Amino acid sequence: MATHAHHHHEHHGHDLADAAQKALTAAGEQWTDMRADIFSVLATFDKPASAYDIADLVSQKRGKRVAPNSVYRILDLFVANNLASRVESANAYLANAHPGCLHDCIFLICDSCGSATHIDDDSLTRNVRKAAEAAGFNAVRPVVEVRGTCADCD
Amino acid sequence: MATHAHHHHEHHGHDLADAAQKALTAAGEQWTDMRADIFSVLATFDKPASAYDIADLVSQKRGKRVAPNSVYRILDLFVANNLASRVESANAYLANAHPGCLHDCIFLICDSCGSATHIDDDSLTRNVRKAAEAAGFNAVRPVVEVRGTCADCD
DNA sequence: AAATGAAATGATATGTTGTAACGTGGTACC
C-alpha cells in the first residue's frame, strides 16, 4: 500500500459538523452553540479563513457582534483537538475534513485564487520529522505547506 | 552520496556580509548603506528577527528612526534574491548562511528558546514538490518548518 | 554644471492579525 495506510472518508456539510462534535465531546470538551456556529462558518470556506473573517460571519449569523478574541479562543481549541488546522503561511484556518484522524497535514495554497487543498502523505511528513530528529531536534509539529498555483489557475 | 549533493561552507560575520553583497550586486541590485546595515543587523540574530526588531536596531545604529516599511522593502528584496528567508510560522526573517546557493530550506524552530536552525535536505524538499505536483498543483515555494524544542532546551 | 529620470528611502497613515486582563452569566456540587 502507498503512503496512506488507513482508510477514511472526508466528511462534508452536516456530516462534518457532526463528526467534529463527536470528536470534541469525546475529548471531554463541550459542544456549545458558539462552537457549533464557528465551526459551521469555518467549514463553509474553501480557502483558509482568518479569525476576523469568521468573526464577521458569525456576528452576522447571530445578529450580535462576536469579538475576534472569542473566535481565537475557539479556533485554538479546535486546533488543539484536531478539528481545524492553522495554515501558517496564510495566518488563517481550515476545517479539518477528518477530525478524529491524526495527521501531519500538507497544504497546497494557491497564490492566485487563495484556495487551499489538503493532502496527506504520512511517509513524507515522517521523513520531515526524521530529518529534524537527526539534527538533534525534538519535532513536535511539522509545518509543510506549498505555495504555488492550483490546476484551475494555471 | 547523501541528500546534499554539493559542497559549500556557511559564511559568518563579515565573510557573510561580503557574500551577500556579491550575490546582490551580481543580481544587478545595489548594495547601499541601508541594505548593508539591515543585513548586518539581521545576521547578528540567531533566531528569526521581525521587521520591527530590525527597524529598532538599525534605528539605534544610525541614530535616526528607520521605519518598518523601509525594512520590509529591503527584506523583500533580500528574500527575492536569496539573501534571507522568511520563517512563516514565526512572522520573521533569517539571514541566509549561503547566499548564491539555492535551496528549499528547512527550518527547525524551538518553541522554548525561539532559536532557529536551518537544515538542507534536497531529496526531502524535492519529494514535497513532487507530492504537490502529483496533486495537480504547480509548486513554487515549499514551506517546510518544524516546531518543537531544540537539543539545548530538552 | 545643469537638467533629467530612475531607484532608493522617508514619512505618514491605515489595515490586519493576535493577546492580555478582567468582568459576567450559567451550571454543578455541596
Added chain:
DNA sequence: GGTACCACGTTACAACATATCATTTCATTT
C-alpha cells in the same frame, strides 16, 4: 445560598504588514 468552574463578553492594546505619496540620491545626458 455559597462556591468553584467554565464559557463567553468587553475593552484595550500589541505586533505584523501594506498603501500612498514625498523626498533624496545618484547616474546619465546635455
